[in-house]
Amino acid sequence: MSTIAASLELRVTFEDLFLAQYARVAGVARRIVGDSAAAEDVAQEVFAAFALRMRPDDAGASGWLCVTAARIALNEVRRRRRADRRERGQSRLDLARLAQREAETDPARILDREEGRRLVRGAMSRLPERFAVLLALRYEGLSYREIAQTLRLPEAHVGTYVARAQRAFAKEIEDVESR
Amino acid sequence: MSNHVEDDAALCERLLGGEDSTDARAAYARFLARRRPRRIAWGPIGVLAAAVVVVLLVVTPLGSVAQGFLTIFQPKTVAPIDLSSIGHARLLPNLNAFGTLRGGSARFRIRMVDSLAAASALAHFHALTPARLPSQLTRAPRAMVDIGERESFTFSAEKTRASAAQKKRRLPAMPAELNGTTITVALGPTIAQTWKDADGKDGLVVVQSIAPVVRSSGASLRELETYLLSVPGVSPQLAAQIQAIGDPGSTLPVPFLANKQTAQQVTVDGSSGVAIGDNTGVGAGLVWEKDGKIYVVFGALSQDQVRGVADSLH
Numbered sequence: 001m002s003t004i005a006a007s008l009e010l011r012v013t014f015e016d017l018f019l020a021q022y023a024r025v026a027g028v029a030r031r032i033v034g035d036s037a038a039a040e041d042v043a044q045e046v047f048a049a050f051a052l053r054m055r056p057d058d059a060g061a062s063g064w065l066c067v068t069a070a071r072i073a074l075n076e077v078r079r080r081r082r083a084d085r086r087e088r089g090q091s092r093l094d095l096a097r098l099a100q101r102e103a104e105t106d107p108a109r110i111l112d113r114e115e116g117r118r119l120v121r122g123a124m125s126r127l128p129e130r131f132a133v134l135l136a137l138r139y140e141g142l143s144y145r146e147i148a149q150t151l152r153l154p155e156a157h158v159g160t161y162v163a164r165a166q167r168a169f170a171k172e173i174e175d176v177e178s179r
Numbered sequence: 180m181s182n183h184v185e186d187d188a189a190l191c192e193r194l195l196g197g198e199d200s201t202d203a204r205a206a207y208a209r210f211l212a213r214r215r216p217r218r219i220a221w222g223p224i225g226v227l228a229a230a231v232v233v234v235l236l237v238v239t240p241l242g243s244v245a246q247g248f249l250t251i252f253q254p255k256t257v258a259p260i261d262l263s264s265i266g267h268a269r270l271l272p273n274l275n276a277f278g279t280l281r282g283g284s285a286r287f288r289i290r291m292v293d294s295l296a297a298a299s300a301l302a303h304f305h306a307l308t309p310a311r312l313p314s315q316l317t318r319a320p321r322a323m324v325d326i327g328e329r330e331s332f333t334f335s336a337e338k339t340r341a342s343a344a345q346k347k348r349r350l351p352a353m354p355a356e357l358n359g360t361t362i363t364v365a366l367g368p369t370i371a372q373t374w375k376d377a378d379g380k381d382g383l384v385v386v387q388s389i390a391p392v393v394r395s396s397g398a399s400l401r402e403l404e405t406y407l408l409s410v411p412g413v414s415p416q417l418a419a420q421i422q423a424i425g426d427p428g429s430t431l432p433v434p435f436l437a438n439k440q441t442a443q444q445v446t447v448d449g450s451s452g453v454a455i456g457d458n459t460g461v462g463a464g465l466v467w468e469k470d471g472k473i474y475v476v477f478g479a480l481s482q483d484q485v486r487g488v489a490d491s492l493h
Contacts, residue, residue, distance in 0.1 A: 018210065
């Protein structure tokens with residue numbers, strides 16, 4: 001009886017969950033892939049995977065979405081890194097394409113912004129996955145308590161882990177800039 | 180050291196921080212649009228179709244208390260039954276080990292027809308059709324009729340003993356009240372209409388069927404139920420759900436997978452029904468009983484679209 005009763009009590013629909021969690025899922029992805037359009041593609045992929053594997057009322061649904069967003073985003077930046085290596089020698093940036101995408105006319109600002117994104121993607125793709133996921137959650141605005149619950153860490157240790165992840169990220173950026 | 184930490188945090192904030200605006204509603208519309216062209220996810224729909232098999236061949240004999248050849252099952256309502264916990268366990272025992280099935284041999288029961296009027300004439304009831312369809316579906320449906328059949332099953336203690344000995348497995352001894360009891364199952368007629376989407380794939384199916392009727396010549400509900408569910412290998416979770424159905428003699432169980440789908444009790448055309456699926460557009464279905472007929476609407480649609488089709492049947 002309890003199973004039937006539970007199935008009748010499902011009130012959280014997939015649509016509710018999508019609308020409530022989409023901004024956070026896309027936000028987590030953007031901390032890793034660097035730009036909004038790619039982050040939204042990742043978010044779509046995350047929800048498609050969710051629809052196949054999970055139920056909207058699963059207790060860990062929100063955490064699953066965030067961690068999956070971070071992991072799919074990491075796969076994406078690693079894929080792009082490999083593609084960049086293959087395309088080395090070709091023009092690194094297509095200014096016209098970027099300008100159109102961003103409704104931006106100042107080439108210097110586009111270059112600056114794209115350089116920042118490239119730095120982020122590079123650093124994230126080289127970080128240990130646990131640090132990259134942690135930073136994405138932290139800078140998307142999850143509290144230490146939410147991070148602890150999502151990643152199943154002791155809450156008291158989250159601050160230390162965040163500091164270590166920040167150090168590792170900064171070191172990756174310094175290494176690239178000093179080359 | 181503390182400067183180092185602060186510098187790291189500032190760098191991270193500069194590169195990783197900041198807000199972005201997203202439009203979740205528009206993103207959801209894109210999500211639906213991207214998923215709709217896929218094939219029907221036969222998971223949810225297969226389960227709905229399996230409902231017919233499960234109910235008619237196995238679950239329906241678990242009818243109400245009856246002595247003599249009385250109706251023990253005639254659905255007046257529907258209820259969801261979760262099959263997700265069963266895994267590889269046996270759904271219910273193979274009836275062939277417990278007796279003899281007769282009937283059900285009409286090999287060409289399903290006929291394609293040119294029109295809904297022809298379908299109604301063949302099935303001897305007036306078929307309903309939707310007044311409104313989701314825009315991605317073609318206007319002309321295909322219609323088919325299953326003219327129905329009558330099957331009977333007679334329990335035999337001797338055959339049960341022989342099956343157990345042959346397969347070297349333990350089957351519970353059949354109670355004397357069950358031995359010799361004959362169950363008859365009258366199925367259909369059934370009319371099915373299907374619509375294809377722009378890619379030529381099945382997008383919507385509307386099924387309407389005269390509700391099945393099961394009669395028993397002897398054994399009571401509890402005897403049938405207790406015996407069949409005591410067979411080794413039957414999922415205890417399924418057994419518990421069947422035993423929990425309040426009025427099994429008039430409730431059609433609608434199987435679904437709770438780990439993949441949602442099921443909600445809803446009201447359709449003033450009758451209670453079960454809605455399965457969600458609004459992802461991957462697959463959704465609606466099952467209800469009204470005036471002695473079972474209606475099933477399912478497709479590669481959102482639950483809202485399926486609901487719209489069901490509400491427009493006339």
